[in-house]
Amino acid sequence: MSSFNLNVNGAVHAVDLDDNTPLLWALRDTLGLVGTKYGCGIGECGACTVLLDGEAVKSCGLSLKKVGSAKVTTIEGLARGGKLTAVQQAWCKLDVPQCGYCQGGQILCATALLAAKPRPTDADIDSAMSGNFCRCASYTRIRQAIHAAAGQPTAAS
Amino acid sequence: MSVPSPSVAPVLDRRGFIKIGALAGGGLLVGTYFRFGAASALAETAPAAVASFAPNAFISIAANGTVTLIAPNSEMGQGAKTALPMIIAEELDVPWDKVTISQGDLNPAYGRQAAVGSGSTPGNYGPLRQAGATARAMLVEAAAQTWGVPAAECTTENGAVLHRASGRHLGYGELAAKAATLPVPADVALKDPNDFKLLGTRVPGVDNEKIVTGQALFGIDQTLPGMVYAAYVKCPVFGGKVASANVDEVKKLPGVRDAFVLDGINGLTPGVAVVAGSTWLAFTAAQKLKIQWDQGPGVSQGSEAMAKQAEAFGQADPGAAVPAGATAIEAAYHYPFLAHATLEPQNCTALFKNGVMEMWCPTQVPSAGQRSVTQGLGLAARDVVVHVTRLGGGFGRRGSNEFSLEVAAIAKRLEGTPVKLTWMREHDFAHDNYRSNGWHFFRAGLDSAGKVVALHDSFVKMQGGPGDMTGGGFPFNAVPGSQVQSNKLSGTIPTGYWRAPGDNGNTWATQSFVDELAHAAGRDPIDFTLGLLAAVPGAGAPGGPAGARGGRGGGGFVPAKMEAVLKLAAEKAGWGKKLPRGQGQGFAITHTNNAYVAVVADVTVSQQGVLRIQKLTAVVDAGLIVNLSSAEAQVQGAMLDGISAAWFQKITIEAGAAAQVNYDDYPLLRIDNAPPAVEVNFVKSIAPPTGLGEPGLPPAAPAICNAIFAATGKRIRTLPIADQDLKWA
Ligand code: FES
Ligand code: FES
Numbered sequence: 001m002s003s004f005n006l007n008v009n010g011a012v013h014a015v016d017l018d019d020n021t022p023l024l025w026a027l028r029d030t031l032g033l034v035g036t037k038y039g040c041g042i043g044e045c046g047a048c049t050v051l052l053d054g055e056a057v058k059s060c061g062l063s064l065k066k067v068g069s070a071k072v073t074t075i076e077g078l079a080r081g082g083k084l085t086a087v088q089q090a091w092c093k094l095d096v097p098q099c100g101y102c103q104g105g106q107i108l109c110a111t112a113l114l115a116a117k118p119r120p121t122d123a124d125i126d127s128a129m130s131g132n133f134c135r136c137a138s139y140t141r142i143r144q145a146i147h148a149a150a151g152q153p154t155a156a157s
Numbered sequence: 158m159s160v161p162s163p164s165v166a167p168v169l170d171r172r173g174f175i176k177i178g179a180l181a182g183g184g185l186l187v188g189t190y191f192r193f194g195a196a197s198a199l200a201e202t203a204p205a206a207v208a209s210f211a212p213n214a215f216i217s218i219a220a221n222g223t224v225t226l227i228a229p230n231s232e233m234g235q236g237a238k239t240a241l242p243m244i245i246a247e248e249l250d251v252p253w254d255k256v257t258i259s260q261g262d263l264n265p266a267y268g269r270q271a272a273v274g275s276g277s278t279p280g281n282y283g284p285l286r287q288a289g290a291t292a293r294a295m296l297v298e299a300a301a302q303t304w305g306v307p308a309a310e311c312t313t314e315n316g317a318v319l320h321r322a323s324g325r326h327l328g329y330g331e332l333a334a335k336a337a338t339l340p341v342p343a344d345v346a347l348k349d350p351n352d353f354k355l356l357g358t359r360v361p362g363v364d365n366e367k368i369v370t371g372q373a374l375f376g377i378d379q380t381l382p383g384m385v386y387a388a389y390v391k392c393p394v395f396g397g398k399v400a401s402a403n404v405d406e407v408k409k410l411p412g413v414r415d416a417f418v419l420d421g422i423n424g425l426t427p428g429v430a431v432v433a434g435s436t437w438l439a440f441t442a443a444q445k446l447k448i449q450w451d452q453g454p455g456v457s458q459g460s461e462a463m464a465k466q467a468e469a470f471g472q473a474d475p476g477a478a479v480p481a482g483a484t485a486i487e488a489a490y491h492y493p494f495l496a497h498a499t500l501e502p503q504n505c506t507a508l509f510k511n512g513v514m515e516m517w518c519p520t521q522v523p524s525a526g527q528r529s530v531t532q533g534l535g536l537a538a539r540d541v542v543v544h545v546t547r548l549g550g551g552f553g554r555r556g557s558n559e560f561s562l563e564v565a566a567i568a569k570r571l572e573g574t575p576v577k578l579t580w581m582r583e584h585d586f587a588h589d590n591y592r593s594n595g596w597h598f599f600r601a602g603l604d605s606a607g608k609v610v611a612l613h614d615s616f617v618k619m620q621g622g623p624g625d626m627t628g629g630g631f632p633f634n635a636v637p638g639s640q641v642q643s644n645k646l647s648g649t650i651p652t653g654y655w656r657a658p659g660d661n662g663n664t665w666a667t668q669s670f671v672d673e674l675a676h677a678a679g680r681d682p683i684d685f686t687l688g689l690l691a692a693v694p695g696a697g698a699p700g701g702p703a704g705a706r707g708g709r710g711g712g713g714f715v716p717a718k719m720e721a722v723l724k725l726a727a728e729k730a731g732w733g734k735k736l737p738r739g740q741g742q743g744f745a746i747t748h749t750n751n752a753y754v755a756v757v758a759d760v761t762v763s764q765q766g767v768l769r770i771q772k773l774t775a776v777v778d779a780g781l782i783v784n785l786s787s788a789e790a791q792v793q794g795a796m797l798d799g800i801s802a803a804w805f806q807k808i809t810i811e812a813g814a815a816a817q818v819n820y821d822d823y824p825l826l827r828i829d830n831a832p833p834a835v836e837v838n839f840v841k842s843i844a845p846p847t848g849l850g851e852p853g854l855p856p857a858a859p860a861i862c863n864a865i866f867a868a869t870g871k872r873i874r875t876l877p878i879a880d881q882d883l884k885w886a
Binding site: 028129135 | 547
């Protein structure tokens, strides 16, 4: 057991947990931020994606020790002051979610992509987003929504 | 408020009846109540079965004009929570932004609540239209009486009744209290579907904002004060039991509250429960369990032995003859077991307190979960309260409800403490109700003109579960004297409903074999299929041939509808282009859940054997489209789901257990393998809507495999495609 000061969505939370506890479970079970999802626990699916200092990372394999004082953004913390980001708005408008379970991770991954490449090509999207499964296979609309959030006309549907 | 109860309501015809009552706050409440005899019987005898649809829905209109609908069945991404209220809103003439949807708990008042078999929309369409129209008629009557004018002079628009002659209008909220005192009209006029304003438009999902902001919606997100977290470990060998386990040792691990063996509970697979202060602690403690299993006879099962047994069936079966003089063509096709692999693993939350088991269940069939708990734990149905959460994917997996009984058995031991059970991903793969494996041994005869004069199939699958071949469907109904035999493997591998049961594998096999026959006959494959469709007895008759069934649509198969979608798909996809080696087009058709679907695939295969799917073009006749946005998404997703499975996935059985344990050895399609272009076209129709969550799936894989053949000359007869060598020179 160790004490950690986790910087999550702009607030610092003191938690007492085992050093090896993955960030995923500290978020879900200790802080009650259940928007970050468990899918596989082995870094394959991307359901547990969060932003760590703006980079998309999989929180199921990230121990609290490694998180340190980095700024964590979860899907709950993306919209500030109740205003949805361009990515979230595009996701709603283009009706991307099917079951919705993967979509928090998809949105955070797309957010990191657009921060790095504001005008991504389809190839950029495929390479940045290929760590995130969608079991419902909403990929066609994920591509469209990323282009829409980037203010680009959508490629062929 | 009047709540109909099944104990007083007899089994009724499809028209059902309307109940009405006043809301406490002076609003109007209209409910439809109906049950389908066949559906009830099916659900009684087979809890996890694909039941026909038999829900009950309620509308309420509050004094402020808000319209609330209880969505009686689960939302798992198929869009029912949005589409069903759209139907009411259309007939009611109420603006969409005034409609609020609330997910119904399990309640006998709603009838059977099963989200299976693509049944939500077709099952609710008529009754919900009638519910909306009845409410509208009563609001009109209330306004007419208030103004002292004939009802016929009043019209409705945007949630208000208008009397144009006098320029008066009253909002529905203002009329609700009065309308609630009026008798329910026996017969109300429904709108002409040609006048629909809302249905057929694109309406985004009602929960989208909650999803994109990460709010707790799913079963796995349920959190109760003082809750503990559980894992449950079962024998990897199907049918195995716990002989002994080091529970006393595990109980001492930090953060662990309890560990115990569960056995002897009716319907429960025996196992070891671990209860801890977090999911992570429960998982890590579960991994420290040392369990001696009594594996039982199931340990002798394996995929290789099953293949031998299937071969033996294929060879022992003399098969029906091919007429003398015809060229015989034989081919064997095989598809493997599949897991559902819903991204949200199975889970359930329960609290047992004062004799009542209160549960939060991500289930497609809440009544089946409740029944397993009442039967397993000896509780009365009224003491098992089931709240239905959003589902992180269903695909048929959550029609069976083992997780409900597991968590209830744990919660009963921990009386007063809420428990959330989460299956580790590894357990989810190990304890699925898999899509059955299957083998087809086809034998056909072509005459010298390339006409199919014989078409026989000897089919083999794991015993139990759905997905059998019954014969009589297309293309067998196009060839007189066709014989379809069905054989079962002995074994205890649990199989169940997987999106488009039966058709998900059998359509791949039959549509691939028809493509083989077309090539053997030297014909264009689409022309060849159109010729077969024209040979179905009764083809050309407007209502279709009597008694001919295709797929598991259950309704009459109308060859003309199939022909229309196929011709349109060929046109949209630019079928018949001359393509260089390494590029190919293929197509396939299905009649599933009464929908007609044709898919054309464009693929490239590099000389090194790398497959890329360039484009999918689908044409779908699913009757009237309720929500164009979710309808399109369902067809896109179903096609890619079919491709994901056919390209990459298999569950193999080794020593009685599933060999694949997580997504690293059971990969899903990722975005970089998703086709850059996916086009979905719907045939414009005002016929009642068919199912739509499943029909896009069956034709996708055979379309891809037929396109691979066109590109490379390689015929895929065993799935998954990834196991095959596609190199060409
Ligand atoms: S749960 Fe972390 S990648 Fe799947
Ligand atoms: S929307 Fe269901 S997993 Fe992506």
